[in-house]
Amino acid sequence: MIEPKAGPLTYRGRQWGVRKRATATAVGVVALALLIGSVALIGSLQGSLIASTESAARQEAQEVIVHMRDDDVAEADRYIAATVHEGQIVQILNPAGAVVAAQMPTAGDKPLTALRPTPDQVLTEDVTRVETIRDPGDFMIVATAVRLDDGPYTVVVASRMQVLAETLATVSWYLLVAAPLLLLVVGISVWLLVGRSLQQVERIRGQVARIDGERLDERVDVPQTNDEIQSLALTMNKMLERLQASDSAQRRFLSDASHELRSPVATLRAGVEVAAADPSGQSWHELTDILSEETSRMHYLVEDLLTLAKAHDGGFRLREEDVDLDDVVDRETRRLRSTSTHLITAELTPVRITGDARRVGQVLRNVLDNADRHAVSRIQISLNPGEGGAGAVITVDNDGGPVPEADRQRVFERFVRLDESRSREGGGSGLGLAIAAGIMTAHHGSIRATESPLGDCRFEMAFPAPPQ
Numbered sequence: 151m152i153e154p155k156a157g158p159l160t161y162r163g164r165q166w167g168v169r170k171r172a173t174a175t176a177v178g179v180v181a182l183a184l185l186i187g188s189v190a191l192i193g194s195l196q197g198s199l200i201a202s203t204e205s206a207a208r209q210e211a212q213e214v215i216v217h218m219r220d221d222d223v224a225e226a227d228r229y230i231a232a233t234v235h236e237g238q239i240v241q242i243l244n245p246a247g248a249v250v251a252a253q254m255p256t257a258g259d260k261p262l263t264a265l266r267p268t269p270d271q272v273l274t275e276d277v278t279r280v281e282t283i284r285d286p287g288d289f290m291i292v293a294t295a296v297r298l299d300d301g302p303y304t305v306v307v308a309s310r311m312q313v314l315a316e317t318l319a320t321v322s323w324y325l326l327v328a329a330p331l332l333l334l335v336v337g338i339s340v341w342l343l344v345g346r347s348l349q350q351v352e353r354i355r356g357q358v359a360r361i362d363g364e365r366l367d368e369r370v371d372v373p374q375t376n377d378e379i380q381s382l383a384l385t386m387n388k389m390l391e392r393l394q395a396s397d398s399a400q401r402r403f404l405s406d407a408s409h410e411l412r413s414p415v416a417t418l419r420a421g422v423e424v425a426a427a428d429p430s431g432q433s434w435h436e437l438t439d440i441l442s443e444e445t446s447r448m449h450y451l452v453e454d455l456l457t458l459a460k461a462h463d464g465g466f467r468l469r470e471e472d473v474d475l476d477d478v479v480d481r482e483t484r485r486l487r488s489t490s491t492h493l494i495t496a497e498l499t500p501v502r503i504t505g506d507a508r509r510v511g512q513v514l515r516n517v518l519d520n521a522d523r524h525a526v527s528r529i530q531i532s533l534n535p536g537e538g539g540a541g542a543v544i545t546v547d548n549d550g551g552p553v554p555e556a557d558r559q560r561v562f563e564r565f566v567r568l569d570e571s572r573s574r575e576g577g578g579s580g581l582g583l584a585i586a587a588g589i590m591t592a593h594h595g596s597i598r599a600t601e602s603p604l605g606d607c608r609f610e611m612a613f614p615a616p617p618q
Contacts, residue, residue, distance in 0.1 A: 169344045176340040177333050184332065188325045195321060199314040200290070207292035207307040208272060210238060214305045215296045218242070223303065227251035239308040245301030262308050265293040269302055276311075287312045350379045358386055366394040403564055414448040417441075457512075457585050468506040468592055475501045475510070475542050475613070479533050482514045486522060486529070492548075493528040501535055501542040504616040505593045513589045513597070516582035517546050517609050524550035524607060540615035541595075547608045552601040561599050562587040586611075 166174070213233075217226040223242060230240045230253045241262055242251035249261060267273045272294045288311040295302045350373055357370040369390060372383040421441045425433040476498045483496045503510075521529050525548035532545045553561055560566055564584045583597075590597045595613045602608040 169341065169348055172344045173337050173340045177337045180336045181329070181333055184325075184329045188322075188329070191325070192318060192322060196314070196318055199317060203290055203309045203311070203314060204274060204292060206235075207238065207290065207309045208294070210235065210240065211272075211292055211294045211305045211307045214240060214242065214307075215294065218296055218298065218303065218305075223250055223298075237310040237313055241306040241308075243304040243306065245303065247304075250303075262289075262306050263291045263293055265291065265306070266304060267293050267295045269295045269297040271295060288315070347379060350375075351382065354379075354383055354386060358390075361390065363397065366390060366397055411448060411451065414444040414451070417444045418448075451581075455581070457588075468509060470504060471507070472616070473503050473505050473507045473510060475503050475544070476533055478507055478511050479514060479531065479544060482511055482518055483531055485515070486518045490522045490529070492522060492525045494531070495528070496531040496533075498531075498533045499535060501533060502616070503542050503613045505613070509589045510593070513586040513611065514544065514546075516586045517597075517611070520582055521546050521548040521550075521607070521609070524548055526550050530602075530606075536612060536615065542613045544611040544613075545602075545608055546611075547602045547604075547606045549606050552605065552607040553599040558599040562597070 214226050214230060217229045223244075226242060227250070230242070230251055238253070239257050239262065240251075240253040241249055241257055243261055244250045247261060247266070249257070249259065263275060263277070265273045265275060272292060274290065274292050277289050277291060289308045290311055292307045292309070293304055295304050297303075354370045357368075361368050369387045370383050372387065373380055418441060421437045421444075425431075425437055428434075479496070479498055483494060487494050518529070518531075528549050530545075530547040532547075534543050534545075535541070536543050562583050564581060566584075587597050590611060593613060595611065597609065597611045600608050600610055
């Protein structure tokens with residue numbers, strides 16, 4: 151048995167859900183931000199405290215130097231004794247390096263440092279232990295010099311770093327305690343927030359799961375949250391509307407197809423029964439034309455249904471080749487003239503497109519046959535280049551009256567007959583224009599019903615320009 155591989159977001163072979171992943175991601179991101187922020191804060195605080203300590207030591211050294219210049223070393227010694235700053239130790243060294251003044255008795259025996267700067271120069275060093283005062287703590291030593299009458303004197307200020315270390319330790323402990331609490335708050339908040347959102351998603355999922363082919367009219371509840379959950383519910387409802395419309399169209403198609411096939415099948419069945427009941431065989435000869443006509447009608451209806459199914463399922467296999475569209479239009483025009491009793495005129499401009507000549511001819515044949523059924527006396531056909539000289543436009547006008555504006559989209563649906571009084575024998579199956587629309591779509595073109603400037607019925611077919 152093959153065990154599933156465990157990834158970074160898996161638990162016991164199962165992938166974590168959205169809620170766990172969102173919570174883990176949020177906690178991880180906040181933890182990383184806290185880590186980076188804490189390191190930056192401690193580093194910045196340490197630098198600031200060190201700079202502040204050094205600045206205070208420099209300032210103290212300058213105060214001592216001012217008293218030495220204005221008065222004398224003895225006065226500076228009294229100033230040092232009177233101004234005791236917590237955490238600081240001050241020494242004055244004579245030109246020979248001996249301690250002549252100190253802030254505290256224990257610091258008067260030996261210099262705190264070996265630093266000997268030149269006058270107006272400031273030197274610093276960090277030490278971990280000062281033997282003179284027997285203090286194990288860390289110190290920052292600032293040394294500067296001043297020239298008096300008997301030579302250069304050195305002022306040394308040693309600042310304890312214990313306060314800085316304690317401050318950094320306190321801040322670190324605060325961060326160490328606060329960070330887990332903050333991560334806990336973030337984790338709980340994200341867990342609850344994502345869970346609340348997923349409850350709405352789960353409710354939508356449950357409602358969709360209960361909808362089957364017999365309940366396509368149901369819709370999911372749309373929460374008034376004005377967020378992605380609301381958009382999801384609206385999208386689900388639109389999808390259900392499309393499914394319901396598709397299901398209704400499919401049911402209507404099956405019903406219409408069954409209705410269309412019922413008549414020729416019934417005629418064939420009755421003819422066979424009559425012929426079988428006649429022992430003389432005379433009925434076979436009498437019914438031959440009728441049965442042949444009904445057989446042909448059913449054959450063409452089945453072919454139309456197959457063509458239409460391919461058009462809607464993307465099953466067309468078009469031959470992509472250069473087509474002289476004027477030749478196709480001329481051929482179909484001559485075919486119509488040989489069978490029609492109407493006056494047929496044509497104005498053709500040579501135009502070339504890319505497509506399937508046989509399918510384009512099928513489109514034009516269906517449109518012309520429809521025009522011949524509805525025309526009163528005349529049919530006008532024209533072929534011109536498209537807008538800007540690209541592509542082509544075919545217009546077919548007949549004087550039988552335009553398609554009502556409300557039906558100009560519906561006329562291209564399957565089994566639609568606007569004149570319900572026409573018989574199926576004389577009015578066609580109602581598939582011709584639907585097939586024409588499907589073929590035009592496969593050619594990336596369009597077909598529409600409109601009205602000519604003279605008020606006649608017009609069908610307009612537009613083909614795109616050939617690819618360069």
